[in-house]
Amino acid sequence: MNKITNNKAWFLVLPVFFIVAISAIIPLMTVVNYSVQDIFDPQTRFFVGTEWFEQVLGDRRLHDALIRQIVYTMSVLLIEVPLGIAVALTLPRKGWGVSASMVLLALPLLIPWNVVGTIWQIFGRADIGLGGYVINMLGIDYNYSQNPMDAWVTVLVMDVWHWTSLIVLLCYAGLRSIPDAYYQAAKIDGASNWAVFRFIQLPKMQSVLVIGVLLRFMDSFMIYTEPFVLTGGGPGTATTFLSQFLVTIAVGQFDLGPAAAFSLIYFLIILLVCWVFYTVVMNAGKREEQ
Amino acid sequence: MARIDLKSLAHSYFPDPKSDADYALRRMEHVWEDGGAYALLGPSGCGKTTLLNIISGLLTPSEGQVLFDGKDVTKLAPEERNIAQVFQFPVIYDTMTVYENLAFPLRNRGVDPKRVDERVREIAGMLDLTGKLKQKARGLGADEKQTISLGRGLVRDDVSAILFDEPLTVIDPHLKWVLRRKLKEIHNKLRPTMVYVTHDQVEALTFADKVVVMYGGKVVQLGTPQELFENPAHTFVGYFIGSPGMNIMDCNIDDGAAWIDGQRIALTDRHLDAVSKQTGKIELGIRPEFLKLETGDGVSSDNGVAVNITKVEDLGQYKIATTRFGTSDIKVKLGEDAQIIGQSGVLRFAPEWTKLYADSQLVA
Numbered sequence: 001m002n003k004i005t006n007n008k009a010w011f012l013v014l015p016v017f018f019i020v021a022i023s024a025i026i027p028l029m030t031v032v033n034y035s036v037q038d039i040f041d042p043q044t045r046f047f048v049g050t051e052w053f054e055q056v057l058g059d060r061r062l063h064d065a066l067i068r069q070i071v072y073t074m075s076v077l078l079i080e081v082p083l084g085i086a087v088a089l090t091l092p093r094k095g096w097g098v099s100a101s102m103v104l105l106a107l108p109l110l111i112p113w114n115v116v117g118t119i120w121q122i123f124g125r126a127d128i129g130l131g132g133y134v135i136n137m138l139g140i141d142y143n144y145s146q147n148p149m150d151a152w153v154t155v156l157v158m159d160v161w162h163w164t165s166l167i168v169l170l171c172y173a174g175l176r177s178i179p180d181a182y183y184q185a186a187k188i189d190g191a192s193n194w195a196v197f198r199f200i201q202l203p204k205m206q207s208v209l210v211i212g213v214l215l216r217f218m219d220s221f222m223i224y225t226e227p228f229v230l231t232g233g234g235p236g237t238a239t240t241f242l243s244q245f246l247v248t249i250a251v252g253q254f255d256l257g258p259a260a261a262f263s264l265i266y267f268l269i270i271l272l273v274c275w276v277f278y279t280v281v282m283n284a285g286k287r288e289e290q
Numbered sequence: 291m292a293r294i295d296l297k298s299l300a301h302s303y304f305p306d307p308k309s310d311a312d313y314a315l316r317r318m319e320h321v322w323e324d325g326g327a328y329a330l331l332g333p334s335g336c337g338k339t340t341l342l343n344i345i346s347g348l349l350t351p352s353e354g355q356v357l358f359d360g361k362d363v364t365k366l367a368p369e370e371r372n373i374a375q376v377f378q379f380p381v382i383y384d385t386m387t388v389y390e391n392l393a394f395p396l397r398n399r400g401v402d403p404k405r406v407d408e409r410v411r412e413i414a415g416m417l418d419l420t421g422k423l424k425q426k427a428r429g430l431g432a433d434e435k436q437t438i439s440l441g442r443g444l445v446r447d448d449v450s451a452i453l454f455d456e457p458l459t460v461i462d463p464h465l466k467w468v469l470r471r472k473l474k475e476i477h478n479k480l481r482p483t484m485v486y487v488t489h490d491q492v493e494a495l496t497f498a499d500k501v502v503v504m505y506g507g508k509v510v511q512l513g514t515p516q517e518l519f520e521n522p523a524h525t526f527v528g529y530f531i532g533s534p535g536m537n538i539m540d541c542n543i544d545d546g547a548a549w550i551d552g553q554r555i556a557l558t559d560r561h562l563d564a565v566s567k568q569t570g571k572i573e574l575g576i577r578p579e580f581l582k583l584e585t586g587d588g589v590s591s592d593n594g595v596a597v598n599i600t601k602v603e604d605l606g607q608y609k610i611a612t613t614r615f616g617t618s619d620i621k622v623k624l625g626e627d628a629q630i631i632g633q634s635g636v637l638r639f640a641p642e643w644t645k646l647y648a649d650s651q652l653v654a
Contacts, residue, residue, distance in 0.1 A: 179381075182381050184368070185439075187348075187367070187369055188368045188369065188373065188375045189395040190399050191398055192398070199383040199385060199394075
């Protein structure tokens, strides 16, 4: 009844609010603003409602880019996650090998995206690149700048090279948290290697794997820099993923309205997939506990 | 079920041990009978877990052999030795139900499903887990998880031995007592060879037929609880077993008796014979239960030692008096209705329960 209300605490929240507003909310609102207007110049603008959204959703090029993107992201996850787990399982558990392999694994993660693109651009060239030259020597006709399949595979291999380490490191951390007694007990219980993996290692890695899959999903779904440097989205549209396509509209054609509408749709897709995935996995965990 | 032979067994964690101190386990020679319940008792770091892991095969000893029923298993892996082991902290398979956890060791060995079901239900019944069989193991408390671990240890009926590594550490005191009784019951019924590591003397003495007391990497005595109490082979056993532990005092032997701080304590000829051949440090030990304290006027100090009484603790069923003469504190266990008059009294040593130790080893 006589509770003293002191609103001074709100002042402490203000800086955070201010920063978040500048870094996220205002830019996002700008995009929303663009997406519902047709702007010719700062003085000449018309409200167009959902027209840009309808136009973008009906765009065949967007459909193609989306399908390409989904296939690419699925391939990334299907290769990197099992490979990452497999590598983590074979890493040494003690001795000098631990630090050596940690350093080796962390190296690709430390290289900037555009440098990775450049490295692979040179590495894959048939004339001066070691990789491209060797593949052609083996009698396989490989040219990522002309053959769409080669380009697609090169971008995929590059991503695997760049990011599998992340999954490895996360899984390794999960594996290291398992006490020795679990392995000893499993030995005495007569468990096969598969059973040890299935009933001890995999459950312990579950939570880090969720994080790993989410990170890899988001990153690969938004991939831009490496294909931009390596193939520029080509040949044709073979490696034009959603980000490439977005930049073509926004920067290339300067269609800010459709680009803004597209950005929002893009953002919602990522948000939705992450939310569904996270909720499903976490609920599965909870159901088991009951 | 099997008899376990330890043949000149020793273990060091160093690749090239030089002195005795490098050995986690000093050379030992033991035979543990088939169907026995053995407790390995000792303080932390005395080598009891090392010995257990050597028996289970998790550790290969650097010297000597382990034999199960005369068969050399020193080099065999744990799964080939056909043993069960329960660890200090619960090890359960999170994603499985309680039932699947208990069935796991059997299913891995391809036991007939009908037999698996029978065994799981039998063990679950013994450990009061029947109502929880369908639950996921992940959500259970530490007590229940450890009970499941115990169950997994007991579920196979063809094992050579069941090994327990301080299995009741995480269990609360009441349940501890219940589970210990269950284990004892199961042992009486099925007679498996059981080896039970603990640092708790009550646990060891109530569980085991034979207690193996370890100290500093050595087995200092192997005997029944009664033997350990009446005839400690080492001063450590005297001190470690019993509550309070044995009184142990430095003494000199002279003139047919033991002398402690100028006080004469009578010995028998048996004592004198044995001790005359010894050269090391001589100590006299006697359990608080075997001392008599007389107080009041007119108590003669002939055949006794005059002492000051510094403290009397009443523990309900008995009293413990701390007495002092010279530099020695001596504890005496008295009946609950014992009367203590004044601050001084006379201690009488029962010669048949007075023990002499040379360099910590029992002489007589």
